[in-house]
Amino acid sequence: xAVVSQHPSWVICKSGTSVKIECRxxxxxxxxxxxxxxxxxxxxxxMATSNEGSKATYEQGVEKDKFLINHASLTLSTLxxxxxxxxxxxxxxxxxxxxxTGGHTEAFFGxxxxxxxx
Amino acid sequence: RKEVEQDPGPFNVPEGATVAFNCTYSNSASxxxxxxxxxxxxxxxxxxxxxxxxxxxxxxxxxxxxxxxxISLLIRDSKLSDSATYLCVVExxxxxxxxxxTGTRLLVSP
Numbered sequence: 645x646a647v648v649s650q651h652p653s654w655v656i657c658k659s660g661t662s663v664k665i666e667c668r669x670x671x672x673x674x675x676x677x678x679x680x681x682x683x684x685x686x687x688x689x690x691m692a693t694s695n696e697g698s699k700a701t702y703e704q705g706v707e708k709d710k711f712l713i714n715h716a717s718l719t720l721s722t723l724x725x726x727x728x729x730x731x732x733x734x735x736x737x738x739x740x741x742x743x744x745t746g747g748h749t750e751a752f753f754g755x756x757x758x759x760x761x762x
Numbered sequence: 763r764k765e766v767e768q769d770p771g772p773f774n775v776p777e778g779a780t781v782a783f784n785c786t787y788s789n790s791a792s793x794x795x796x797x798x799x800x801x802x803x804x805x806x807x808x809x810x811x812x813x814x815x816x817x818x819x820x821x822x823x824x825x826x827x828x829x830x831x832x833i834s835l836l837i838r839d840s841k842l843s844d845s846a847t848y849l850c851v852v853e854x855x856x857x858x859x860x861x862x863x864t865g866t867r868l869l870v871s872p
Contacts (some may be wrong), residue, residue: 650805676858685770687849687864688806737805743858751860753805 647671648740650754657728657761665723665757667738674740677721678751679713682735694721728761735759763788768850775870778830779840783819783866785833785850790792794853795826797835799867809835840870 647670649713657663667677680688692708694700694715702708712724721740725732738754775781782790787795788807795812808818812833816856823836855863 678859680862685864687766688862690859690861692858735803739860750808753807756803756805758803 648674648738648752648754650738650757652757653755654758656726657758657759659729659761660727662724662726663728665725665736665738665758665759667717667721667723667754669741669752671739672740672752673718673742674721675718676741676743677715678739679711679723679739680739682737682756685759688737691723704737725759730761733759733761764863765789765861766850766852766863768866770864770866772867772869775840775868777840777842777870777872779870780836780838781840781868782837783835783848783850783868785835785863787831787833787850787852787861788830789852789854789861790831791855792852794856795833796851796853796860797822797824797833798849798851798862800849801846806851806862809848837868840868842870842872844868845870 649668679691682688684747686750690703691706692700692702694713696715697720715721737756739751741751766787797809798806799809800806810819812826814826816825821838827836846865847865849865852861
């Protein structure tokens, strides 16, 4: 299957700082990338959908000014958590798909980033 | 009501047992359905797609009932390595967003 690489796999940062998470599709063109957040013992919650070259579409309740998403190329999307606070500590996972082919296409997930804000 | 609902478990079963997971979804316009497996602190991985006719992959059988908006996963002859969280996933009508259930945790013991 296709490979999606997410980096870093874990990060600890101080409250008030910003953290950037990268998601790369290594062997296919990801027209659409999805960013999820998962708190312990909870489901993956979609935060935003980003299409290459367009502004991201955020889910209700997700602050777009706090979670900055950039999808400048077909192989790279970044999520920046700005002014992170302890309540932002979570497991962040990206998913990449090529939706140009129509119908269902498999979603490939990055390895996830465990963010701890202290 | 949650879009995708699952019994969180955990299901504790001995090796060799047969176990079944159920899932219901609320959006009747949903197009595609899947079971994913997630190991602790790892990303989800696709286990199998679910079709109306039912489909089988080795020890795993998935079934979809569109009328009841119900999805099931049956695991036969459970192995220790099957211990994980099983996520029921529904794709929206636009073939874009995947909506995840909270997952059902399975623990297979010797």
